[in-house]
Amino acid sequence: MTTLDKIAPTVVPLHPLLAARWSSRAFDPDHEVTDEQLAALLEAARWAPSASNTQPWRFAVTRRGTAEHAAVLDTLAxxxxxxxxxxxxxxxxxxxxxxxxxxxxxxAVYDAGQAVAHLSVQAQAEGLAVHQMGGFDRDRLAAVLAGSGVTPLVVVAIGLRSEPARLTEPFAQRETAARVRLPVGELLLPVRPQQAG
Incomplete structure (x- = not known):
């Protein structure tokens, strides 16, 4: 099986796990993530930093082929x-x-984002692909997590990267498109020192 290698074109070298990480949509439908791999991903997320060590993140893990997975899938766009x-x-x-x-x-939301970032880097180390999705029905997903008292933020697809040819359009084209980011210079904000008064 041939999968894409989409190393980020960076202006300075990055750690290979960061440079090689990208959000694939082509997943192998026969692959099963192991208990050990899921444990490693959640452990990486657990050790993310959080304000006052509040650890506000919560996870609902569902595997393909289960009723729980189908319930979460049904809330997606x-x-x-x-x-x-x-x-x-x-x-x-x-x-x-x-x-x-x-x-x-x-x-809490910022901290949960850090936990997902840690999870995604660990997934890359495990040879897995991760794709984070904000396209879901928040009310329906909250209902699936009924009684938990949490705010759903994102759904993360995890699996083994597969061939773009498995995808229909427009997803196959998006899978093979070049990776782009704004240059760092466009991301920097000016700081205006205050006059002593």
């Missing part, structure tokens, strides 16, 4: 369902945005 059904697992990432005392945890 139609275009995502087309290709995400082949992923070995769909992981819902949610955040507890209030603490046990009812106080708001304003950094």
């Amino acid at each position: 139609g275009g995502n369902q087309v290709w995400a059904r082949a992923a070995s697992a769909l992981v819902v990432v949610a955040a507890r945005t209030t603490g046990a005392d009812g106080a708001a945890q304003p950094w």
Whole structure:
């Protein structure tokens, strides 16, 4: 099987795990992620930093072929369902945005994002592909996670990368498109020192 190698064209060298990571839509529908691999991904996420060590992230792990997986898949936008059904697992990432005392945890969403970043790098190390999706029905997904008191943020498809030819259009073309990012210079914000007064 031939899969794409889409190393990021960077202006300075990056760690190979970061340079080689990209969001594939072509997943091998026969691949099964192992318990050990899922444990490693969740362990990587667990050790992400969080404000005051609140660890607000929560995960719902579903495997292809289960009723739980079908329930999560059904909440995805139609275009995502087309290709995400082949992923070995769909992981819902949610955040507890209030603490046990009812106080708001304003950094919860940011912290959960860090946990997913850690998970995605560990997946790359495990030889797995990850694709994060924001295209889902939030109310329906919250209902699937009924009683959990969390805010669903993203659904992560996890599996073994496969051939782009498995995909229909427009997804096959997106799979083979060049990776692009804004240059760092466009991402920098100016800081204006305040006059002493």
